[in-house]
Amino acid sequence: MNYHWNWTILSAPAPDGSPTYLLMLLSGAMTTVLVAACAAVLAILLGVPLGIARRIGGPIAGLAAAYVEVFRNIPLLAQMFLWYFVFPELLPMGLQTLAKQSSHAPFVLGTLSLGLYTAARICEQVRSALGAIPRGQSMAGLALGLRPVQLYRYVLLPRAFRMIVPTLTSEFISIVKNSAVLLTIGVMELTASARAMQEFSFQVFEAFLVATALYLSINFVIVALMNLVERRLVTAGVVDGISGRRGSQK
Amino acid sequence: MLKVAAVVCLSTFALNNSTEAQALNGTLRKIVETGEIVVSHRDASIPFSYVDDKQRPVGYALEICLKVAEAAKRELGKTDIQTKLSLVNSATRIPLLLNGTVDMECGSTTNTVERQQQVAFSMTYFVTGNRILAKKSSGIKGLSDLRGKTVASNSGTTNLRQITEINTRQAMGMNVIAGKDLAESFLLLETDRAAALVMDDILLSSLSANSRSPDDYQLVGEPLSIEPYAIMIRKDDPAFKAVVDKAMIDLMKSGEIESIYKKWFLSAIPPRGIVLNLPPSEALRKAWAAPTDAAETEAYR
Numbered sequence: 001m002n003y004h005w006n007w008t009i010l011s012a013p014a015p016d017g018s019p020t021y022l023l024m025l026l027s028g029a030m031t032t033v034l035v036a037a038c039a040a041v042l043a044i045l046l047g048v049p050l051g052i053a054r055r056i057g058g059p060i061a062g063l064a065a066a067y068v069e070v071f072r073n074i075p076l077l078a079q080m081f082l083w084y085f086v087f088p089e090l091l092p093m094g095l096q097t098l099a100k101q102s103s104h105a106p107f108v109l110g111t112l113s114l115g116l117y118t119a120a121r122i123c124e125q126v127r128s129a130l131g132a133i134p135r136g137q138s139m140a141g142l143a144l145g146l147r148p149v150q151l152y153r154y155v156l157l158p159r160a161f162r163m164i165v166p167t168l169t170s171e172f173i174s175i176v177k178n179s180a181v182l183l184t185i186g187v188m189e190l191t192a193s194a195r196a197m198q199e200f201s202f203q204v205f206e207a208f209l210v211a212t213a214l215y216l217s218i219n220f221v222i223v224a225l226m227n228l229v230e231r232r233l234v235t236a237g238v239v240d241g242i243s244g245r246r247g248s249q250k
Numbered sequence: 251m252l253k254v255a256a257v258v259c260l261s262t263f264a265l266n267n268s269t270e271a272q273a274l275n276g277t278l279r280k281i282v283e284t285g286e287i288v289v290s291h292r293d294a295s296i297p298f299s300y301v302d303d304k305q306r307p308v309g310y311a312l313e314i315c316l317k318v319a320e321a322a323k324r325e326l327g328k329t330d331i332q333t334k335l336s337l338v339n340s341a342t343r344i345p346l347l348l349n350g351t352v353d354m355e356c357g358s359t360t361n362t363v364e365r366q367q368q369v370a371f372s373m374t375y376f377v378t379g380n381r382i383l384a385k386k387s388s389g390i391k392g393l394s395d396l397r398g399k400t401v402a403s404n405s406g407t408t409n410l411r412q413i414t415e416i417n418t419r420q421a422m423g424m425n426v427i428a429g430k431d432l433a434e435s436f437l438l439l440e441t442d443r444a445a446a447l448v449m450d451d452i453l454l455s456s457l458s459a460n461s462r463s464p465d466d467y468q469l470v471g472e473p474l475s476i477e478p479y480a481i482m483i484r485k486d487d488p489a490f491k492a493v494v495d496k497a498m499i500d501l502m503k504s505g506e507i508e509s510i511y512k513k514w515f516l517s518a519i520p521p522r523g524i525v526l527n528l529p530p531s532e533a534l535r536k537a538w539a540a541p542t543d544a545a546e547t548e549a550y551r
Contacts, residue, residue, distance in 0.1 A: 002484050
C-alpha cells in the first residue's frame with residue numbers, strides 16, 4: 001500500500017472553521033457523547049415503565065409488547081429516516097416548519113429515534129429481570145401488607161436493577177456506537193467528523209484511527225463508571241443474579 | 251530447425267518481456283505484470299461517471315479515462331492489456347487507489363493542494379465553480395445585479411459560506427437564505443422567493459435541466475470560486491503520471507476533449523435524455539488551451 005502517513009494533519013486547520021482537525025474530531029466526539037447521554041436517559045425513562053407494564057399483564061402489557069416488536073424489529077437506520085423525513089409531515093403546520101427548518105432538528109429527532117429504539121431493548125431486560133425474581137418474594141411482600149406499587153418500589157425493582165446492571169452497560173456502549181447512524185441525517189457526530197476529515201484531507205487512516213481511539217475511550221469510561229455503580233449496589237449477603245458478586249457483611 | 255528458431259524467438263520474447271517489466275516501475279510495471287489496467291467509476295456522478303439505464307458505466311470523465319487507458323497501452327506497446335472497470339464511491343476511492351485495486355480514479359474528484367499530500371492529479375478536465383443561476387426574465391446579469399436582492403443557496407455548503415462572505419465584505423445588502431437540500435433551494439428560485447441561486451454550476455445546470463421549464467433559467471456572471479476536476483492517480487509515480495498527462499494533453503490539443511464534452515454537456519444523455527446545456531466555461535477553455543495539473547485557483551483565472 002502506497003499510503004502517505006501524515007500525523008501532523010491533526011494540527012492543521014480544518015476547512016469547516018475548526019482551528020485544527022483534531023478539534024473537529026473532538027467536537028464530533030462531544031456530539032456523540034451528548035446524543036448517547038440524552039438517548040440513554042430517554043431509553044431508561046421509557047424502557048423501565050414498559051418493562052413493568054409487560055410484567056403486569058392485561059391490555060397495557062399488550063401495548064408494551066406491540067411497542068417492543070415495532071421498535072426492535074425495524075432497522076435503526078430505517079427508523080431514523082422515518083423520524084427525520086416522515087414524522088415532520090404529520091405535525092401541525094407551525095411545528096412542521098420548525099421541524100424542517102431548525103438546525104437542531106436532526107439532533108433532536110435522531111436522538112429521539114435512538115432513545116425509542118433502545119427503550120424497546122431495555123424494556124425486555126427489565127421484564128426478564130423481574131421474571132427472574134422468585135415468585136416467593138412477591139408473595140412475601142404482599143403477605144407483609146405491601147400494596148403492589150410498594151412491592152415494586154421496595155422489593156422487585158431494586159433487585160431487578162441490580163440484575164440488569166451488566167446488560168445495561170452493554171446497552172450504553174451500544175447507544176454510543178449506534179449514535180453513528182445519526183450521520184445519515186446530517187448530525188456531525190464522531191463518525192461524520194472522521195468522514196469529513198477524510199473528504200477534505202484524504203488522510204483516511206489518521207481520521208479513522210483517531211475516531212476509533214475516541215470511541216474506545218468513551219466506552220472505557222462507561223464501563224468504568226458502570227463497574228463502580230455495580231460495586232456500589234451490591235447488597236450484603238445476597239448473591240446478585242447474573243453478576244454473582246456477593247456483598248460482604250458490614 | 252524451425253522449431254529451434256521458434257523456441258529461441260519465444261525465449262527472447264519472454265526475456266524482453268521480463269526485462270521490460272523490470273525497467274518499468276510503479277503503476278506501469280503493475281499493468282504489464284497483471285495484464286490489466288483498472289479504471290474506477292461512480293454510480294451516480296452525472297454526467298461525469300455513472301451507471302446508465304442498461305447498467306453500463308458511462309460519462310464524460312469515464313470516457314476520458316478510457317481514452318487515457320488506451321494511450322497507456324499504446325505507450326507500453328501492448329494492445330492485449332485488458333481495461334477493467336471497478337466501482338468506487340467517495341469514501342472508498344482513496345483506500346482502493348492506494349492499495350492498488352484501481353489505477354486511475356475517474357469521477358468528480360476535486361484537485362486540492364491538501365489532497366496532493368496523499369495522491370497525485372493529472373491535467374484538469376473540468377472546472378466547476380460557484381455560479382449564479384437566475385431567471386432570464388429577471389434581467390440579472392452578474393453579481394453586481396444582486397445588490398439588495400434575496401439570494402438562496404444550500405445550507406451547510408462552501409457555496410453558502412462564500413456568498414455570505416461576499417455579502418458582508420462588499421456590503422451588498424443581500425438577504426441570503428438557505429434551502430435544506432437541492433430541490434428546496436431550487437424551489438425558492440422557481441417560486442420567486444429568491445432572485446438568484448448560488449451553487450456549483452454543474453448542480454445548477456442539472457437542476458434547471460430537470461425543472462418544468464428549463465428555458466426560463468440561465469447561468470450568469472463570473473464563477474465566484476474554482477474547483478478543478480482531474481484524474482486521480484497514486485503519488486510518487488512519475489512514469490505513470492507522465493503517460494497519463496501526455497494522453498490528457500493530446501486529448502486537449504487535438505480538440506477531441508471538446509467533442510467528448512459536447513456529447514455529455516450539450517446533448518441528450520442517458521438515462522432520460524436530458525440536456526444539461528452547460529457550455530464550457532471560460533476557466534475550462536483556458537484549462538484546455540493550456541493544460542495544467544494545478545490545484546490553485548489562480549491557474550484558472
